[in-house]
Amino acid sequence: MFKTRICDLLGIEYPILLGGMTWVSDAKLAAAVSNEGGLGIIAAGAAPASFLKQEIIKARELTHRPFGVNVVLLSPYLGEVMELVIEEKVNVVTTGAGNPGPYIPRLKEAGIKVIPVVASVALAKRLERAGVDAVIAEGMESGGHIGEVTTLCLVPQVVDAVKIPVIAAGGIADGRGFASALALGAEGVQMGTRFVCSTECSAHENFKMAIIKARDRDTAVTGGRTGHPVRCIGNRLSRAFLELDERKAPLEEYEKLGAGKLRQAAVEGDVVECSVMAGQSSGLVNDIKPAREIIMSIMEEAHRTLQRLRDLEVA
Numbered sequence: 001m002f003k004t005r006i007c008d009l010l011g012i013e014y015p016i017l018l019g020g021m022t023w024v025s026d027a028k029l030a031a032a033v034s035n036e037g038g039l040g041i042i043a044a045g046a047a048p049a050s051f052l053k054q055e056i057i058k059a060r061e062l063t064h065r066p067f068g069v070n071v072v073l074l075s076p077y078l079g080e081v082m083e084l085v086i087e088e089k090v091n092v093v094t095t096g097a098g099n100p101g102p103y104i105p106r107l108k109e110a111g112i113k114v115i116p117v118v119a120s121v122a123l124a125k126r127l128e129r130a131g132v133d134a135v136i137a138e139g140m141e142s143g144g145h146i147g148e149v150t151t152l153c154l155v156p157q158v159v160d161a162v163k164i165p166v167i168a169a170g171g172i173a174d175g176r177g178f179a180s181a182l183a184l185g186a187e188g189v190q191m192g193t194r195f196v197c198s199t200e201c202s203a204h205e206n207f208k209m210a211i212i213k214a215r216d217r218d219t220a221v222t223g224g225r226t227g228h229p230v231r232c233i234g235n236r237l238s239r240a241f242l243e244l245d246e247r248k249a250p251l252e253e254y255e256k257l258g259a260g261k262l263r264q265a266a267v268e269g270d271v272v273e274c275s276v277m278a279g280q281s282s283g284l285v286n287d288i289k290p291a292r293e294i295i296m297s298i299m300e301e302a303h304r305t306l307q308r309l310r311d312l313e314v315a
Contacts, residue, residue, distance in 0.1 A: 002178075002302065004187035005165045009113060009133060010092060011066050013037030014295055016178075017136070017167060019192025020070020020094055021144065021277070022046065023266040024203045027055040031062030032200035032291040040067040041094060049080040056088050068092030068113075073100060074228075086110045094136060097145050097228070099123065104130050117169070117190075119147025119154070121161045128162045135162065136190050139170030143193055143279035146170075146221065146231050152184070159185030173281035175301020182302075193279045197288045204269035207276060214282035226254050233276040237261060 006015040016038035018025055022045030030040030042059060044052045052069065059067050069090050071081055074097045082103050085093055089110050093100075096117040100107075107114050108131055117136040118124045124135045137158040139151025147154075151170040159166045168181035169190035181189045195201060197208050210233050220234040222241035225248065232238055237257075244253055258275065265274035 002182065002299070004182075006134065006167060006188035009165065010039050012039050014299060015167075015188030016295060016298065017041060017068075017094075017188060017190040018195055019142075019169065019190050020044075020072075020096065021192045021196065021266075022072070023263050024196055024201060024207075025070065025192070026202055027058035027062060029195065029198065029201045029291070030067050031059050032198070033195065033295075034059075034063045034065040034067045036292045036295050038291075038295055039092065041070050041092075042067065043070045043072075044075065044077075044081050045072060046075045046077070048077045049084040052081055053084055053088070056084075056090065066091040068094055068115075070094045070096060071100070072096055073098030082107075085112065099127070100132075101127070101130050104132060115167070118158065119149065121154075121157050124158045124162050124166075128164050132164065134165040134167060134187075136167040136169050137186070138190070139168075140221075140231070141171030141280040142169055143219075143231050143282075144277040146229055151181075155181065155184040155186050171279060171281050173279075173284040175298045175303075176305050177281070177284075178298050179302040179305040191281075193281045194285055194294060195291065196278065197285050198291045198294055199288060200291050203266045204271075206269035206271045207266050208288055210271040210276045211278050211282045211285050212287070214278065214285075216280070216283040219278065219280050219282060223254060223258075226251055230275075230277065231279060233271075233278050233282065235272050235274075235276065237273055237275055 004015045014037045018033040018041045020041045020043040022043045025043035030042045033040035042055045092113040094115045113133045115134045117138050137155045139154050140146045155168045165187040167188040168186035172189045173194040220238040261275040264270045265276050
């Protein structure tokens with residue numbers, strides 16, 4: 001077992017968090033990860049608080065272990081979603097796509113652990129001063145909205161810059177990646193793409209198979225001009241976005257092209273014309289199996305990896 005400060009902080013057995021993936025990380029998947037000793041995360045996405053409340057109720061029916069909610073700070077329902085998680089006193093709130101600074105005091109007063117996703121050292125330091133409990137240092141290998149720095153370079157720099165625990169994310173899908181994250185100084189990992197291909201994940205079968213079929217160079221980054229670049233598996237939609245980049249189209253065209261496309265891929269299964277958000281770790285995902293097997297295989301492979309490294313030591 002790998003016991004770190006993250007395990008103690010969150011009351012979990014294994015320092016593995018489910019990534020908050022819109023239309024994918026629902027109550028069923030979050031509860032499955034929590035039941036197997038990790039920390040399940042429900043994605044609030046851009047949904048209203050009424051939707052999230054039902055997911056929280058479902059999760060509490062499916063697990064008695066800690067779970068969290070991921071809040072996207074660009075959500076049009078941000079205010080009501082934050083009010084809901086405070087009212088419900090969820091165990092953990094992770095945040096993405098912005099700075100949660102204004103909400104930190106009230107979240108902390110409610111006894112909620114606050115763990116923002118950061119893509120830079122500067123933001124990690126600023127949020128540590130604001131009182132967050134840990135940070136998720138997410139490299140550009142991840143799926144969905146990304147930053148500019150790779151996991152390998154970002155994580156150790158954030159570790160060196162803050163005293164709170166750091167969780168590594170981006171490009172991690174197996175025990176080798178888990179062990180590598182610990183070697184960089186992280187005290188846990190967050191994984192999204194790997195858990196999409198779990199039996200408990202409600203994502204459409206086409207969405208899962210797109211990840212399984214993906215190879216090392218099959219993801220694309222689009223929307224760089226908008227200030228919110230996104231990594232997804234390349235298809236007709238990604239090529240259309242890249243065409244917008246090339247001709248420097250107005251931002252309104254990006255919004256129109258992307259509206260509703262993630263749901264159509266993840267829920268309805270259109271993986272040709274819609275957005276299959278997934279990380280570069282897709283090339284490492286070759287099967288669909290239960291969350292328990294995913295977590296156990298990561299732990300076992302991490303132990304083997306560390307043993308192999310010890311065998312390389314020269315007296």
